[in-house]
Every structure is written in structure tokens, then in C-alpha cells.
Amino acid sequence: MPMMPKRVKFRKSQRGKIKGNATRGNTVAFGEFGLQALKPSWITARQIEAGRVAASHFLRREGRLYIRIFPHKSVSAKPLEVRMGSGKGEPEFWCAVVKPGTILFEVGGVDEATAKKCLARLAFKMPIACRFVHRRHSVA
Amino acid sequence: MSQTAQVTAKSRSELGSRANKRLRDAGMIPGVIYGHKEAVVPVTLPRRDVANHIDRGSHLFDLNIDGKSEKVLVKEVQYDHLGIEILHIDFARVNLDEKVEITVPLELKGTPKGEADGGVLTQLISELHIECLVTDIPDIIRHSIAEMKLNDILHIKELKLPTGVKVLQDEDLVVATVKEIEEETEAGAEGEAEPAVIGEVKDGTAAVAAEKK
Numbered sequence: 369m370p371m372m373p374k375r376v377k378f379r380k381s382q383r384g385k386i387k388g389n390a391t392r393g394n395t396v397a398f399g400e401f402g403l404q405a406l407k408p409s410w411i412t413a414r415q416i417e418a419g420r421v422a423a424s425h426f427l428r429r430e431g432r433l434y435i436r437i438f439p440h441k442s443v444s445a446k447p448l449e450v451r452m453g454s455g456k457g458e459p460e461f462w463c464a465v466v467k468p469g470t471i472l473f474e475v476g477g478v479d480e481a482t483a484k485k486c487l488a489r490l491a492f493k494m495p496i497a498c499r500f501v502h503r504r505h506s507v508a
Numbered sequence: 509m510s511q512t513a514q515v516t517a518k519s520r521s522e523l524g525s526r527a528n529k530r531l532r533d534a535g536m537i538p539g540v541i542y543g544h545k546e547a548v549v550p551v552t553l554p555r556r557d558v559a560n561h562i563d564r565g566s567h568l569f570d571l572n573i574d575g576k577s578e579k580v581l582v583k584e585v586q587y588d589h590l591g592i593e594i595l596h597i598d599f600a601r602v603n604l605d606e607k608v609e610i611t612v613p614l615e616l617k618g619t620p621k622g623e624a625d626g627g628v629l630t631q632l633i634s635e636l637h638i639e640c641l642v643t644d645i646p647d648i649i650r651h652s653i654a655e656m657k658l659n660d661i662l663h664i665k666e667l668k669l670p671t672g673v674k675v676l677q678d679e680d681l682v683v684a685t686v687k688e689i690e691e692e693t694e695a696g697a698e699g700e701a702e703p704a705v706i707g708e709v710k711d712g713t714a715a716v717a718a719e720k721k
């Protein structure tokens with residue numbers, strides 16, 4: 369079952385624009401390795417779920433997968449063969465708004481080679497270019 | 509113990525984002541030195557040298573600023589949105605006989621015994637906030653976890669620290685656990701097809717509630 373919010377204040381949302389780069393959620397925080405978005409995009413709940421399934425099948429019960437994004441935004445669409453007008457369509461799917469630099473997924477409890485393979489499989493399910501990143505330690 | 513990195517820096521007179529962008533385009537990093545109740549000095553450093561030292565985990569720098577040597581400690585490093593390029597660096601003046609608070613990486617060595625029984629190691633703390641002399645700053649703190657069994661928990665108080673190092677965090681904090689990962693239940697995950705709307709009451713009861721008011 370794809371992810372979606374349990375409760376919302378408004379069912380339908382405006383499209384908006386994806387401006388700028390990620391200033392939050394752009395560092396590996398929970399695992400040791402992560403998958404970072406290089407482009408702005410909407411990532412649908414189905415794509416996140418496909419990524420989760422691909423990664424958890426690969427990892428089996430070895431490591432731990434962290435999903436760092438959540439589909440908060442509803443996207444509406446009109447049914448086929450319906451004339452324009454008569455108001456906004458019904459919510460069709462949910463998506464996460466992702467800016468360049470956002471860490472999408474993280475993996476922990478496995479070695480680097482396994483994490484690389486796992487996140488490469490996961491990256492195939494994403495609609496944008498991604499890169500593999502390590503956790504960076506603070507020197508301050 | 510971490511080594512002192514030698515870097516040549518220049519003091520900079522041009523301030524502001526445009527001047528800093530020009531510096532970055534020329535392969536330099538803007539930085540600033542402060543502390544010890546002396547004047548704040550904006551500096552320029554060669555990016556490649558600084559990035560190499562920072563990537564190796566150097567904390568202590570010996571900056572040669574216009575012919576004058578100064579011992580400084582890295583206080584903050586700002587990266588771009590992808591975490592690749594260093595944008596700015598803060599240094600604090602320091603004496604070698606001074607005690608400082610600093611963050612060092614914590615590495616867990618070995619494979620826990622519990623992994624053979626189906627356990628997965630989860631490291632919850634990967635950096636330690638410590639206090640020590642400037643000359644005693646460790647590059648990394650390593651701890652062996654080979655003896656950890658299934659359902660074992662490692663706390664900060666159980667870590668073996670180098671001499672002269674004091675941890676500033678709560679000693680009961682959990683560093684790592686070896687636990688079995690619960691299987692995600694795919695069946696039964698079918699929830700509601702649509703989220704509930706806050707403030708909306710179903711089946712016309714909203715109207716009734718409004719009338720009563």
C-alpha cells in the first residue's frame with residue numbers, strides 16, 4: 369500500500385513550483401549510506417513504494433532501510449473524456465516534493481558494497497538522477 | 509591523536525556574497541578566524557588543501573596568515589546543497605594547553621556475534637561530543653563490538669575512551685543495538701483509500717451538530 373497522510377486539512381492542493389535546492393534533509397542522518405536526489409521532482413507514493421520493495425527484497429533481513437521522504441502533496445486529475453470546467457478533479461495520487469540535494473533513502477547495518485548495490489537498484493525506481501552518498505562526520 | 513594541518517591563508521578585505529562567489533570561482537574558500545577576545549579576521553584559503561585536510565578529519569590547523577602563524581580549531585564547515593563543495597569555514601583561535609569541546613567520529617569495529625543469530629546492528633550514535641586538551645584530540649574513537657550478542661545494547665558508559673577524553677553526552681544514551689528486524693506486514697496494510705479531512709464530519713452529522721449549536 370503506497371504511503372499517504374492519515375489526516376489532511378485540505379484534500380486538494382495547488383501545484384506550486386520547486387524552487388532552489390534542499391537546505392534541510394540533505395545529509396545522511398540515520399544510516400551510514402544514502403541516496404541523494406540531484407534534480408527537482410515530484411516522487412509519487414508508488415515510486416517510493418517500488419523503491420522500498422526493491423531495496424527490502426535485496427537486503428532481506430540483513431540491513432535497515434530508512435525512507436526520508438513522505439508524500440504530503442495530493443495531485444488531482446480529471447477523468448477521461450470529460451469536458452473542461454466543472455471544478456477541480458479528484459485527488460489521483462500523492463507525491464513528495466523533492467529538491468536537489470534531498471536524501472531520499474538511507475541504508476544502515478550493511479557494508480558499503482552491499483549498500484551500493486541496494487541503492488543502485490532503488491535508484492532505478494526513481495524518476496530522477498540520484499547519487500550514492502556516505503555519512504559525513506563533523507570536524508567541528 | 510589528530511595531526512596539525514599546515515595551510516597558507518590570506519586575509520581578505522573584500523566582503524559580501526559577490527566577492528565570495530568570485531573567490532570560490534577562483535578555487536578559494538572564504539573563512540573567518542575569531543576567538544580569544546581578539547579581532548575577527550576574514551581570510552581566504554586554497555580549497556583543495558583545506559578540503560583534503562577536512563576530508564581526512566583534521567580538527568586543528570596551523571594557519572600561516574600573511575607570514576604570521578596562528579593555531580586554530582575548525583568550528584564550522586558550510587557545504588553546498590549536495591555536500592560536495594565547501595562554501596565557508598569558521599576557525600576559532602586556540603592554545604595548545606587549552607581544553608576544548610569537539611565532536612569526533614565513533615567507529616564500531618568487527619561483526620557482532622548476534623548477527624549470526626539473525627540480528628542486525630543499528631548504530632544510533634556515530635559521533636561523540638567530547639572534551640579534551642587540544643593536543644589530545646583523537647582522530648576517531650574505535651570500539652569493538654565483536655562480543656555483542658542478539659538483543660544486546662551498547663551504552664556510552666561502556667565505551668573505552670582514550671586517556672584525557674571526557675564525553676559530554678548523557679552516559680546512558682544508547683550507541684548501538686543488535687536486534688532482529690521485524691518483518692513488515694504486507695497483508696493487512698490496506699488502509700483507507702483517502703485520508704480523513706480535519707474538521708469534516710461524515711454522513712451529514714456536521715449539519716446536525718451545527719443545528720444543535
